[in-house]
Amino acid sequence: MSRQELVTGLFKETFQADPQAVIHAPGRVNLIGEHTDYNGGFVLPAAINFGTDIACSLREDREVHILAADLEKEVISFSLDDIKHDEAHSWSNYVRGVLLSLMKVYPNIKGATLVVSGNVPQGAGLSSSASFEIAILKAFSQLNDLDLDGIKAALMGQEAENEFVGCSCGIMDQLISAMGKKDQAMLLDCESLEIQYTNVPTSLDLVIINSNVKRGLVDSEYNTRRQQCENAAKIMQVDTLRGADLAKLAEFKPQLSELEYKRAHHVITENQRTLDMLDALNAGEFAKVSELMKGSHASMRDDFEITTSQIDYLVEIVDQVIGSQGGVRMTGGGFGGCVVALVPKALTDAVKATINENYFNKTGLQADIFICSAEQGAFA
Ligand code: GAF
Numbered sequence: 001m002s003r004q005e006l007v008t009g010l011f012k013e014t015f016q017a018d019p020q021a022v023i024h025a026p027g028r029v030n031l032i033g034e035h036t037d038y039n040g041g042f043v044l045p046a047a048i049n050f051g052t053d054i055a056c057s058l059r060e061d062r063e064v065h066i067l068a069a070d071l072e073k074e075v076i077s078f079s080l081d082d083i084k085h086d087e088a089h090s091w092s093n094y095v096r097g098v099l100l101s102l103m104k105v106y107p108n109i110k111g112a113t114l115v116v117s118g119n120v121p122q123g124a125g126l127s128s129s130a131s132f133e134i135a136i137l138k139a140f141s142q143l144n145d146l147d148l149d150g151i152k153a154a155l156m157g158q159e160a161e162n163e164f165v166g167c168s169c170g171i172m173d174q175l176i177s178a179m180g181k182k183d184q185a186m187l188l189d190c191e192s193l194e195i196q197y198t199n200v201p202t203s204l205d206l207v208i209i210n211s212n213v214k215r216g217l218v219d220s221e222y223n224t225r226r227q228q229c230e231n232a233a234k235i236m237q238v239d240t241l242r243g244a245d246l247a248k249l250a251e252f253k254p255q256l257s258e259l260e261y262k263r264a265h266h267v268i269t270e271n272q273r274t275l276d277m278l279d280a281l282n283a284g285e286f287a288k289v290s291e292l293m294k295g296s297h298a299s300m301r302d303d304f305e306i307t308t309s310q311i312d313y314l315v316e317i318v319d320q321v322i323g324s325q326g327g328v329r330m331t332g333g334g335f336g337g338c339v340v341a342l343v344p345k346a347l348t349d350a351v352k353a354t355i356n357e358n359y360f361n362k363t364g365l366q367a368d369i370f371i372c373s374a375e376q377g378a379f380a
Contacts, residue, residue: 025135027120033274037170040242047180097164125332130173133157150178150379180377213336293327306334
């Protein structure tokens, strides 16, 4: 049974009616450009074939009735006129937060009845929450016949996370969930929000490996990194680190703390690697792709300090198999989560074998390996 059939069936069972619409929004994998989005920099993610599905119908009143089928049996209800935090059902704060943002632009929307289910591995750095936010926005937009576009929806999702949920994330995850394209990765300029698409090479498999390292202290470490970047930008007298280059960094080195210097060094070099990656993919230069992804991983490990020993090991053993024919690096916010690899199709079985033979023995953890595809965003 497909997930769309699953949410449709549950909707009928729970609300004794057919849903008016079934909505899908994807999760994402980031090929390169990590912790650059909130610094006004560049990112290169792709939407993936894991996501959130919602069966839904419009209501005539201002009530929201929602069942999160993967999490509980109870339908949660609230009014659009009285949106408050719900600590007991913290997942529902994503819904409440995006609806508050949506109503700043469309105050008179009607409520809805919804059943939600998703298959993005939670806490794995593949944007399960952004795909949930974008799916909710798409559902309310479609049911209320709003003229909401993907960029506005992404900004609303980010605002909800920043102001209602309490995570100071950037714009990447929501924007790729909204605007991803089938078989393509998306270069996003996070300052201007300009987009360029590039094909994911057909000769390479897009492989995601979940390290299953439990991500601890993610939000606090994430917010600390963001603060360190903002401090560095302030000291260098630029609005964001996008406005700094290596020459400026060298000039201000004496005024920066060691950590501020390292964080800024990561962001400045990662922006360049991300632009170079777009060129390398467009030109089919896989040795360059390999070098850039390797450089990105080392920078996240040494300068930004967001990898773990298990993730470093995974990257090392995959790299030994694919060499300069593809690339591998940690993806997402860090402190656990997933590794992304672009693997020549002929080597995918060897990559799987090396992980299965070595990773558990070394770390005591079982990795999950997904051969993924790049997919269409909810508003694209
Ligand atoms: C998380 C955030 F939500 C993104 O905005 C981005 O900063 C990413 O970490 C790191 O690149 O997914």
